[in-house]
Amino acid sequence: MSEITLDEVKKVGRNGLWDMNPVLVQLLGLCPLLAVSGTAVNGLGMGLATTLVLTLSGATVSLVRNAIPEEVRLPTFVILIASFVTAVDLLMNAYFHDLHKVLGLFVPLIVTNCTLLGRAEAFASKNPVPLATWDGFMMGMGFTGVLLVLGMIRELLGNGTLFSGAGNMFGPAWAWMETTVIPDYGSFLLMILPPGAFLVLGFLLALKNIVNAKVEERREAQPTEAPAAPEIKPEAT
Numbered sequence: 001m002s003e004i005t006l007d008e009v010k011k012v013g014r015n016g017l018w019d020m021n022p023v024l025v026q027l028l029g030l031c032p033l034l035a036v037s038g039t040a041v042n043g044l045g046m047g048l049a050t051t052l053v054l055t056l057s058g059a060t061v062s063l064v065r066n067a068i069p070e071e072v073r074l075p076t077f078v079i080l081i082a083s084f085v086t087a088v089d090l091l092m093n094a095y096f097h098d099l100h101k102v103l104g105l106f107v108p109l110i111v112t113n114c115t116l117l118g119r120a121e122a123f124a125s126k127n128p129v130p131l132a133t134w135d136g137f138m139m140g141m142g143f144t145g146v147l148l149v150l151g152m153i154r155e156l157l158g159n160g161t162l163f164s165g166a167g168n169m170f171g172p173a174w175a176w177m178e179t180t181v182i183p184d185y186g187s188f189l190l191m192i193l194p195p196g197a198f199l200v201l202g203f204l205l206a207l208k209n210i211v212n213a214k215v216e217e218r219r220e221a222q223p224t225e226a227p228a229a230p231e232i233k234p235e236a237t
Contacts, residue, residue, distance in 0.1 A: 004131050016135065020139075029143060032050075035197075037151040037154060038154055039159075040163050044147070044148050045096065045103060047147040049092060052088055053085055057116055058120065059136065062133070065124070082111045096169065102169070160183075161180050162179045
């Protein structure tokens with residue numbers, strides 16, 4: 001087994017969070033993204049559930065990749081992913097029942113998220129377990145980050161609050177997260193409804209493109225170092 005370098009670890013992490021972000025670049029998993037991102041708590045809950053499935057499925061696919069015949073590779077990946085989704089669904093129903101009721105059908109539908117099968121086929125089936133596990137985790141973190149930001153913006157503009165219902169969803173210990181940012185705020189219905197999700201996602205995509213363009217401009221503007229002149233040794237007399 002080839003040794004995993006620090007550069008590979010950094011590249012996988014950057015791909016998951018930015019360069020190959022499942023939502024902002026690959027545009028995958030948009031159905032649950034737009035459906036459950038009405039509040040920050042809902043987005044965070046769905047994101048963490050997806051991250052757990054991505055991490056476990058990536059590690060398992062990498063572990064058994066050499067034992068799976070080529071003819072049944074994809075069906076096997078789907079069965080593994082579905083098994084982890086079922087386990088996560090049951091755990092959420094048992095320990096985070098209120099959150100599970102709000103997310104509803106979208107928790108078992110994680111199995112249809114193209115990000116999971118895509119990473120299993122494109123990365124986990126070709127790389128060692130530690131790197132595949134790290135890739136699944138960072139892809140999940142990228143997905144969770146977008147869900148969280150989207151939920152925060154929609155909740156803030158829609159209701160004037162942040163992390164509303166955190167105490168009910170995750171338990172009383174998380175009630176401190178509930179914040180009323182704009183007191184006596186009415187409601188901005190557009191942000192709460194699905195069209196608001198499309199609008200906010202569009203702005204996030206535009207912002208990422210702007211940041212990428214600025215970074216590329218700075219990179220091109222940096223002067224390239226001239227190659228050092230060869231040292232001329234005096235001829236021996």
